Amino acid sequence: MATPKEMMTTWDKIQFGAVLPSFEDPANKVRSKFNSYNYKVADWRVEKPVFNRNLCIDCDFCWVFCPDSCFEVEEVVNKRGKKQAKIVGINYDLCKGCGVCVEVCPTPIKSLLMFSEFVENDEALKQWPKKEDKKD
Amino acid sequence: MATKYELKSKEIWDGNTAASHALRQAQVDVVAAYPITPSTPIVQNYASFLADGYVDGEFVMVESEHSAMSACVGAASAGGRVATATSSQGYALMVEVLYQASGMRLPIVMTVVNRALASPLNIHGDHGDLYLGRDAGWIHLMANNPQEAYDMTLCAFKVAENKSVRLPVTTNQDGFLVSHTAQVVEPLDDDTAYKFIGDYTPMNPMLDTSNPATYGAQTEEEWHFEFKASQHKALIDSAKVIEEVFNEFEKLTGRKYNLVESYKLEDAEIALAVMGSAYETAMVAVDKARVEGIKVGLVMPRSFRPFPYNEIASKLKNVKAIAALDRSCPMGAMGALYNEISGALSANGQAAIMTNYIYGLGGRDTTAEHILEVIKETNENAKAGKRVTDLQGFINLRGPKLSFN
Secondary structure, three states: OOHHHHOOOOOOOOOHHOOOEEEEEHHHHHOOOOHHOOOHHHHHOOOEEEEOOOOOOOOOOOHEEEEEOOOEEEEOOOOOOOEEEEEEOOOOOOOOOOOHHHHHHHOOOOOEEEOOOOOHHHHHOOOOOOOOOOOO | OOOOOOOOOOOEOOHHHHHHHHHHHHOEEEEEEEEOOOOOOHHHHHHHHOOOOOOOOEEEEOOOOOHHHHHHHHHHOOOOOEEEEEEEHHHHHHHHHHHHHHHHOOEEEEEEOOOOOOOOOOOOOOOOHHOOOOOOOEEEEEEOOOHHHHHHHHHHHHHHHHHOOOOOEEEEEOOOOOOOEEEEEEOOOOOHHHHHOOOOOOOOOOOOOHHHHHHHHOOOOHHHHHHHHHHHHHHHHHHHHHHHHHHHHHHEEEEOOOEEEOOOOOOOEEEEEOOOOOOHHHHHHHHHHHHHHOEEEEEEEEEEEEEOOHHHHHHHHOOOEEEEEEEOOOOOOOOHHHHHHHHHHHHHOOOOEEEEEEEHHHOOOOOOOOHHHHHHHHHHHHHHOOOOOOOEEEEEOOOOOOOOO
């Protein structure tokens, strides 16, 4: 993970103690240039999580547990008129493939599954396990 | 609100009591400690002060010294004033986290009671643990008696928390010889002591959730060097702040401390360098030697880190021979004081005949008579104009004479 040249500073200008702030401007939530959002860790992955919107119940467990804030959310209003975060996808630049999201996904058939890096997402969705028919 | 503790203008305190009262007066937010001989009473007294309502804070009971220092790092990064105490094996177990604390620039104060390191197991005083933590990036202040243990601990907070320093500090006192020896101590009253230290100003506190920050970030080859260099600069530059704090302390109490302490060095032809309780023993020996006509003086770095190279060299400008007395076995080299002082002299183009003595390991008694012997040997070197004694000697060791050349 090389630091972009324009982000390199000298010993007299660095934040002491390697204490890195999230925001340069907290009031306007302007991210600091050292925020991990500016780093791509995609090349760490061997497997990637694939998200199946059709099975998701929007419990947001994956969003809470993801150590790199990969899950992209949309603010929606649910049936009871309350604001809710709807999971809409994964930011693959930030995901390093740890698999925690798959582990915590509570749906009977997981709405997140790990697939090999070279499997296309559309292809992965086709391979998704099906609900077994109840045998009489 | 914490209850005020009624103090007389003169108290009979041992070093541990003195240090624990200083911690109380600093109104530390969090103390996480795992008691160990001989520093146990510091932790024990502090816990009593807390239970009796003399402190508003938290005492965290932990399962080891590694956890104690880890909890201190956590509390300090959260934004609190933090202190702990330890000795010897506990210090050794903390070492991994000592580097974390200094690297994260957390102003933790640790009252260390110096004790020998096993094996063989020993509970008595020597500087084995101090020398172990030498390169950990902490400021190390020396106290030779209970009064100094109290004063240094108060000063430690002020030095550590200074905005340009923000480094952890240890105050060191010799196990039992200082920590368990009751002497007259003149304390400040609670308000004056707290006013001297001042309110704690957190920097980048983790509990400030509107300004989230990362502590303990990973820095590889493109960043690590820059962070370590800036930390080193802060430690070297802290000498100025230490002096400022000492000056302010003198105005308040009349007790004057210096980066380099000295005794009868003005007209001295030979000098001894020694730290800790033995410094006071050596004062007696110097007086005796002067009666016999040997012009000898003493020197001691009050701050072992940052080491006051130039100050110590200028104090030793006119001496012909120096004996550095180290209370720790350097195991295959010369002692730290010998090395630092030799370096300080050569850097300034000075040349005195240097010898090294190892003394007092595991609390072995070192009397004025023993030190007088060292003074006489050093005087032989000065008279001959070259080294005629052994390079490294051992004081009060049983058996055939052991020395190295």
